[in-house]
Amino acid sequence: MDLNTVKELSHLVESDSVRSWQAGDSWLAGGTWLFSEPQPDISKLTDLKGFNWPSLTASAEGLEIGATCAISELHDFIAPHDWIAAPLLKECCRSLLASSKSWNGDNTSAALPAGAMISLTAALEGVCTLWPRHGSPREIPVIDFITGNHQSALAPGELLRSIWIPASALRKYYTLRRFSLTASGRSSVLLVGTLCPDSGRMVLTITAATVKPVQLIFPELPSAKAVHMAINEQVPFDHQFEDPQGSPMHRRHLTYHYAEKILQELAMI
Ligand SMILES: Cc1cc2nc3c(=O)[nH]c(=O)nc-3n(C[C@H](O)[C@H](O)[C@H](O)COP(=O)(O)OP(=O)(O)OC[C@H]3O[C@@H](n4cnc5c(N)ncnc54)[C@H](O)[C@@H]3O)c2cc1C
Known part of the structure; x- marks a missing residue:
């Protein structure tokens, strides 16, 4: 994508670059999103690799x-x-x-x-x-x-x-469940469960299915019913994401399903 409003590309990053940032400036990382669509509000890109x-x-x-x-x-x-x-x-x-x-x-x-x-x-x-x-x-x-x-x-x-x-957190047991329309495609549902070997605390992190990540915390391994209820209470249906990868209903269904599978797997550890 040609970014025809961009007048300057800076690779030089100074220690006070953050303070001197102005409207129209944008940080550039890999550029995959920045270069994938028009950016009419951006006139200068500063490449973070310079740091x-x-x-x-x-x-x-x-x-x-x-x-x-x-x-x-x-x-x-x-x-x-x-x-x-x-x-x-x-x-x-x-x-x-x-x-x-x-x-x-x-x-x-x-x-x-x-x-x-x-x-x-x-x-x-x-x-x-x-x-x-x-x-x-x-x-x-x-x-x-x-x-x-x-x-x-x-x-x-x-x-x-x-x-x-x-x-x-890196010393915890974990398990992941994910759905994508193609084998190596964009995730439409991605859930990770972790279990602390010392305290027995379980953390269920719901992503891709929702507009933002949601984390459900259980002091010990919960029952399947308790997980289902926690999803109902802490993940309002209007937080389910909708795009060509899946409807909110489809994502909700898989969230319940994967949460149960994660629970079963962590319970076997
Ligand atoms: C083939 C392809 C496949 C893709 N698949 C996926 C996918 O499966 N899932 C997905 O989520 N996305 C996907 N994307 C979209 C894209 O890869 C993501 O949006 C990615 O996060 C962009 O990273 P980037 O480093 O290229 O960011 P850039 O395009 O360089 O920057 C993205 C935005 O973040 C800002 N930014 C970058 N770094 C910082 C920083 N350190 N501090 C503050 N602001 C910063 C930039 O200013 C810009 O606004 C895909 C894109 C392509 C082209």
Whole structure:
């Protein structure tokens, strides 16, 4: 797509780039969304690669994912052996309609319901670090960062710097269920359940089926009926997403179905 309003493409990123951001500026990550449709309000693109942020930084406390980390790098990450939830990284990397181009793209700031990196980082209790235009960096859980279809908590010009995944979440059992119209297509429903081996707490994260991620938390493994009721109470029907990949009714049906399957699988651990 020719972006005929763009007059400037900057690869040079200065330390005060966030403060000097102006209306008409836009951060450029992989460009898969930016270059896929007209952008009449954008006159300058600033390529985030200029920041040279580290992609992945692992420590005993957890994993920091830089906002410019390529999906392929996350896919190939070799985790410590006790991070038993680490295979979820690969599973989510394969849960999107990925061209070689989108494998190099960021997925979280675009805040699309089918964003598999949103599913991953929300399920693993990720926390975003944001660089506001004015003031100190701020933190916000991924589950609250996404506020709707293509809507996030980012203020104009604000930058997503990184997402922190705590090691405690990476040490949980997990299971994933996903529906897509084609084998490697865009997700229309993606649910992840995690189970804490110490406390028995279960977390069910619903994505792609809803306009924004929803997380249901149970202090211990619930009954199938309790999960069904929690979905009814905490996922209003008008939160079900609708697009050519599936109707709200279809997505709701699969949400109940997969939640039950996840529960059965976690109960067998
Ligand atoms: C073939 C193909 C398949 C696709 N499949 C899927 C799919 O299965 N699921 C899905 O959800 N999407 C899919 N998409 C859409 C696209 O890949 C996503 O929207 C992706 O998130 C865009 O990432 P990007 O790095 O290319 O972002 P860009 O297009 O560079 O940026 C997207 C937006 O986010 C902003 N932004 C980027 N990084 C930051 C940051 N660090 N801080 C603040 N703002 C930032 C940009 O300014 C822009 O507004 C697909 C696209 C293509 C072309």
